[in-house]
Amino acid sequence: xxxxxxxxxxxxxxxxxxxxxxxxxxxxxxxxxxxxxxxxxxxxxxxxxxxxxxxxxxxxxxxxxxxxxxxxxxxxxxxxxxxxxxxxxxxxxxxxxxxxxxxxxxxxxxxxxxxxxxxxxxxxxxxxxxxxxxxxxxxxxxxxxxxxxxxxxxxxxxxxxxxxxxxxxxxxxxxxxxxxxxxxxxxxxxxxxxxxxxxxxxxxxxxxx
Numbered sequence: 001x002x003x004x005x006x007x008x009x010x011x012x013x014x015x016x017x018x019x020x021x022x023x024x025x026x027x028x029x030x031x032x033x034x035x036x037x038x039x040x041x042x043x044x045x046x047x048x049x050x051x052x053x054x055x056x057x058x059x060x061x062x063x064x065x066x067x068x069x070x071x072x073x074x075x076x077x078x079x080x081x082x083x084x085x086x087x088x089x090x091x092x093x094x095x096x097x098x099x100x101x102x103x104x105x106x107x108x109x110x111x112x113x114x115x116x117x118x119x120x121x122x123x124x125x126x127x128x129x130x131x132x133x134x135x136x137x138x139x140x141x142x143x144x145x146x147x148x149x150x151x152x153x154x155x156x157x158x159x160x161x162x163x164x165x166x167x168x169x170x171x172x173x174x175x176x177x178x179x180x181x182x183x184x185x186x187x188x189x190x191x192x193x194x195x196x197x198x199x200x201x202x203x204x205x206x207x208x209x
Contacts, residue, residue: 004127004202005194007097007187009106010119013176016168017108024105024165031099031111035092036061038100038154038189057096064092068197075136075198079129089197090124091115097122097190104161104182105174122190124199132201139196146192146204150185157185184208 020027036058057065067085074080091114098111101120111118135142160178168174184207191204 003191003205004125004200005191005204006123006125007183007190008121008123009101009183009186011179011183012107012119012174013179014173016105016172016174018169018172020108020110021105021165021168024103027110028099028103031095031113032058032103034058034060034113035096035099038104038157038186060092061096064089064197071198072136072139075131076133079131079133081131081198086199089199093122093124093190093194093197093199096193100186104157104186105164105168106179106182106186122194124194127199127201135201135203136198139198142203143192143196146188146195146206149206150189150192153185153188157182181208 067089071081071085071089074082094115095111095113098118098120101107101118102109102111107119109119111120160182164174164178164182167178188204188206188208194200195202195204
């Protein structure tokens with residue numbers, strides 16, 4: 001069975017927009033303030049908070065992280081995920097996917113502020129009921145192996161993006177191998193984020209596919 005978090009990205013290798021690629025880091029700033037960048041911190045609950053995904057997650061990401069703490073209690077105690085909280089966290093995830101696909105050079109179209117059609121998207125299937133209270137209760141511990149692997153993968157992804165930035169400016173193309181690696185790392189990261197936000201209960205695969 002496919003994993004209940006699916007990221008779709010229209011493959012964009014050739015005929016890249018060199019001008020927007022040149023200034024991509026600047027153009028993406030408004031979105032990064034709101035929904036964060038690409039990164040992961042291994043400061044696991046040292047300050048009593050959830051692990052920090054997505055370079056602190058931006059303003060909306062911080063709200064989603066706080067709501068995940070509330071959801072932890074409602075699911076563990078009552079077995080219920082408040083619908084409004086789930087809808088908001090899913091909304092933030094959709095925005096993050098679009099913004100990060102743009103920031104990390106996977107797409108050239110400027111992402112919308114909020115919900116609108118875009119060539120990068122995420123689909124999250126509602127988990128079966130009742131929720132798995134046990135895995136929710138120990139979710140941070142279960143996520144540690146992924147945090148460690150993602151720390152190195154995202155470091156490699158950052159280097160790949162920097163290399164791709166230079167190649168695109170010179171040739172107008174994103175090297176296919178680097179592109180596929182970047183998409184795979186992106187997919188892995190977003191699955192883990194959805195898992196940590198308690199949007200799904202199925203354990204994320206250790207896979208770039």
